[in-house]
Amino acid sequence: MFSIAQIMGNPNRDQEYLGKLQDYYADYRSIPSYAVIGDMLGMASKSAVSALIKRLTLAGYVEMTPDKRLAPTKRFFERELADFPIPAGMPAAANDAMSESLTIDEYLIPKPSSTIMVRIKGDSMIDAGIHDGDIAIVEKRHAASVGDIVVAVVDNEYTLKELGRDKQGYMLLPHNVDYAPIRPQEGLEIFGIMVGLVRKYR
Amino acid sequence: MFSIAQIMGNPNRDQEYLGKLQDYYADYRSIPSYAVIGDMLGMASKSAVSALIKRLTLAGYVEMTPDKRLAPTKRFFERELADFPIPAGMPAAANDAMSESLTIDEYLIPKPSSTIMVRIKGDSMIDAGIHDGDIAIVEKRHAASVGDIVVAVVDNEYTLKELGRDKQGYMLLPHNVDYAPIRPQEGLEIFGIMVGLVRKYR
DNA sequence: CGCGATAGAGAACATTCGTTCCACAAGCGT
DNA sequence: ACGCTTGTGGAACGAATGTTCTCTATCGCG
Known part of the structure; x- marks a missing residue:
């Protein structure tokens, strides 16, 4: 992987171009055609755009999808440090974890079609930090x-528990001293596994 | 705005198609060409795809950008939120009449410009269900x-605690029996308040 | 059993896409 | 001042795109 400065003809200029592309993408979630890019950046010809895209591709900001469409990469979404004016000493901004994704949705939901969100009821899992009212992200x-x-x-009945096992077989473990493990009588059907948790304080 | 069931020819089928598109978009951040969509969905002709896209557009899941490129809308990213316990029959493509639809980002981050994400370090708040490695959504x-x-x-130093107060003044309360409340010597500066929590299970 | 409605297959079409080539202008060092 | 490098403008080109049309298969309903 290269840095933009290593690849770019005129780094500052290209950085500014990249910024405008990012803005456009933020608005429309799609990268426009070369003609529109040209308009946007003040280039009159598509060959200039083509060259720019080549540079951005080399620098790893955009890439081709399997069917040769232009798409942003993770790096495309990286924010400048200046965007996070966190005073020194801040418990490391979650930048590291999130830098790979544009949104929390992307971070938690890699496979949208098989993922559902479920609101937690009860506190049988409270010792695992899963509270009543939290939203569980469940991958089916x-x-x-x-x-x-x-x-x-x-x-x-559906229930959310930790999957456990001992010599007698599988069981479901609550995380709350007031609840006892569940040993399913007749088999155990898994509906999905919990891949994420979302809680809102109000 | 319409619901998918009102518009769609065969709601379940279309819901499944939408899911595959969402998965593709999650992988590549771009909507593929009609030909590729056809491949993906098992349609041999582009006219079928064209019809599908028309329906999805009407239902508000995709839209055209100014230069006539297909792009997802906000609704494209919304997910159904089921209440727990999950109603029977849930596994099948959720038909509407279900509770709410939302994106996690909108749910947690009403004010993007003043919101940052911070990764939690340590377990001083573990009894509040805030674990080491979680991501806190903080509104400045x-x-x-x-x-x-x-x-x-x-x-x-920055620290995340509950704000408490007694007759001696404000203090910061950890949620962990091993930690003692903090009574700031010289004033207390609030950086922001925690409005949300995100945790990812691997 | 037959009818109509609907969805998909397939092909033709104009449009638009991105690539590539060449020529010219601006910036730089010698 | 000159020549070289680099980047841009412009036009031409083949390939790919999405729309539209007709025809056929399928499903639901009476």
Whole structure:
């Protein structure tokens, strides 16, 4: 991977171009055609745009999708440090974790079609930091590992617990001393596993 | 605005198609050409794709950018929020009549410009369900109320605690029996208040 | 069983896309 | 001042795009 300064013909200029592309993308979630880019950046010809895109591609800001469409990369969304005016000493801005994604949605939901959000009821998992009213991000699938927090179907009811196992077989572990582990009588059906948690303070 | 069920020819089918488009977009941040969509969805002709896109446009999931490129709308990113326990039959493509739809970003970040994300370090707040490695959504402002979870500046260090108060004045309350409340010596500067929490299970 | 409505296949079409080539202008060092 | 490098303007080109049309298969309903 290269830095923009290493690749770019005129780094400052190109940085500014990149900024305008980022703004456009923020508005429309799509990268425009070369002609529109040209308009936007004040270039009269598409060859200039073509060259710019080549540079941006080399520098890793955009890439081609499998069907040769121009798409932004993770690096495209990186923010300048100046955007995060966090005074020195700030508990490391979550920049590191989030820098790879534009949004929290992307961060938590890599596979939208098989992901649902469920609002937690009750406090059987409170010792795992899962509170009543929290929203669980659940990825639907039938395979889970011991230690995963799963949504399982027990006696025709859905429940969120940690998947555990001992010599007697699988069980569902609440995280609350007031609740006892559940040993499903007849098999255990996994509905999905919990991949994320969202809580809102108001 | 319409619901997908009102517009769609075959709602379940279209919902599934929409899901695949969402997955593709999550991977590449771009909507593919009609030909690729056709491949992906098992349609051999572009006219079928064209019809689908018309329906999705009507339903408000995609739209045209100023230069006639296909782009997702906000609604494209919304996810259904189910209440727990999950109603039976849920696994099937959620038809409407379901509770709310929302994006996590909008849910947690009403004021983007004054909101930052901070990764939690340590477990001084673990009894409040705030774990090491979680991401706190922090709205920057200087006013806070007792009971808020705040990011405060104490002795030139940033710390996340509950804001408390007794007759001796304000203090910062950890939520962990191993930690003692902090009574700032010389004033207390509030950096922001915690409005949300995001956790990712791997 | 037959009818109509609907969706998809397939092909033709004009449009638009991005690439590529060449020529010219501006900036730089010698 | 000159020549070289670099970047841009412009035009031409083939490829790919999305629209539209007709025809056929399928489904639902009576």
